[in-house]
Amino acid sequence: MQVELIQDLHQLASISSEWDCLWADVPSADLFLGREWFSIWWHNFSEATDSVALHVTSGYRVIHFQPRQLRPNILLVRAQGVCVAILPLLYFSDSWRNLPARILLSPLNGQSWRSGVLTAESDSAAVLDTLMRYLKAQADWDVLLMDGVPVESAVIANLRSAACAQGLWVSRADFPWRHSYLALNGSWDEYVQAKGKHFRKHMRQAEGYLAQLGELSFECYRADADREMGLQIFLEIDQSSWKAVSGESVAAIPALTGFYSDLYRQMHQQGTCEIWVLRIGQTPVSAVFCMNSRGTLYAYKTSSKEQYTSAKLSPGMILLTHLIKQGYGVGLNEVDFLSDMPITHRWTSTAHEFARTSIYAAHYYGKLLFIVDYLARWLRPLFGQIKGRVWDGLKGVNGFLTRSI
Secondary structure (H helix, E strand, O other): OEEEEEOOHHHHHHOHHHHHHHHHHOOOOOHHHOHHHHHHHHHHHOOOOOOOOEEEEEOOEEEEEOOOOOEEOEEEEEEOOEEEEEEOOEEEEEEEOOEEEEEEEOOOEOOEOOOOOEEOHHHHHHHHHHHHHHHHHOOOOOEEEEEEEEOOOOHHHHHHHHHHHOOOEEOOOOOOEEEEEEEOOOOHHHHHHHHOHHHHHHHHHHHHHHHOOOOEEEEEEOHHHHOOHHHHHHHHHHHOOHHHHOOOOHHHOHHHHHHHHHHHHHOOOOOEEEEEEEEEOOEEEEEEEEEEEOOEEEEEEEEEOHHHOOOOOOHHHHHHHHHHHHHHHHOOOEEEOOOOOOOHHHOOOOEEEEEEEEEEOOOHHHHHHHHHHHHHHHHHHHHHHHHHHHHHHHHHHHHHHHHHO
C-alpha cells in the first residue's frame, strides 16, 4: 500500500471521483466521511476559526483551537493503484497542554463532532498500519488528535494497536461520549404504545397547548423542489430564537450562515438536506435542519421562535415527534439526534458511542508532549478531588464560626 498526501484544493479536486466511489463502496461510512461534507466544511471554516473554533474533547472538557493558518492534510491510501482508504485531517500550529505543537486534527468544531477513517472494515487493520508507518517517517508533526470515531467500528482499536506497533506514543484510552438515536423498528403505533401512557399523555398535552394558539401544520422543504424558501424560513426562525440574544444564531455568524446554506444547496451524493417546519396558522414557529443519508435522518439543528417557547409550549418537541412519525412512514432506519440531552431521552434511551485518542510522534518532543498529556490526565482528577475537599472543609469552618457568633 502507498500513501499520498493531499495538501491543497487543486489536489482535492483531482481525487473527488475516487473519494466518492470509495464512500459509495463502504456501506458503514456515514455522512461525515463524505467528500461533499469535507469540501463544504473546509470552504466555510478554514478561514473562520476566530468565530467558529476547532476543538477536541478530553474527558468532560472541550479544548478549543484558533490557529492563524490552517491547511488540509488528507491521507489517501492506494493498493495496486486503487484507493482503499482516506483519512481527512487538518494541519496547524497551536498550543496543546500549554506547549507549542504541530497538530494533526480531524475536521471538528461546534458544527461537526464526528470523524474517522473512510475504509472497509476488512481493510482497517492493514490500512491503519500503513498510515501509522507513514506518519512515523514524517518529521513535521507532533500530535495526532482524533475524536468522534464510532466505537462500533474497529478503527480506534486498530489505530491504537498500529500506532503502538510503530513505536508512536499513544495516550491512555478515554471514556466514550454519546449521541442519542432512535432505531425505527416496527411501526409508529407500536413505538407509541411501547412508550407508555405518560408519554402519550404528555404529547397530547403539549400539542393541545400549541393548538390553542391556532391550527398546527407541518411542511418539509428540499432545495431541489423549493429553492431557497426552506432555508429562508429556517434562518428567520433561528434569528428569532433565544440563540439570537446570546449571539449564537446562525444568521449572526457569516461562517455558519454560509455553512448551512451550502449544505442545503450543495449536498447531493452523500446525503440531502431537509428542513422541517411547524406552523401555527400561517406563522412558522419551529424548524429542524436535517440531513438524510443512507436511511438515517440526522436532526442537525432545531430552532424555535422564543415567543412560542415556554414551560407549556414546546414547538420543537412537537416538530421532532412529527418528524419521527414521518420517518416510520417512509421507511427510515433511524433518527440520529446528534446530541445527548434530556430532551432526546424523551424519545429514546439508546445512543451511539464515540471514541477519541491522542497519538504522539516518535521524536523527543513528541515524547515530551505525551508525558505532559499523561500527567495532565492523571493530575486533573486529583486536583479536582483536593479542591472539593478543601471547599467542603472551608464550608464546615464557616458554618462553625457562624454558629459560634
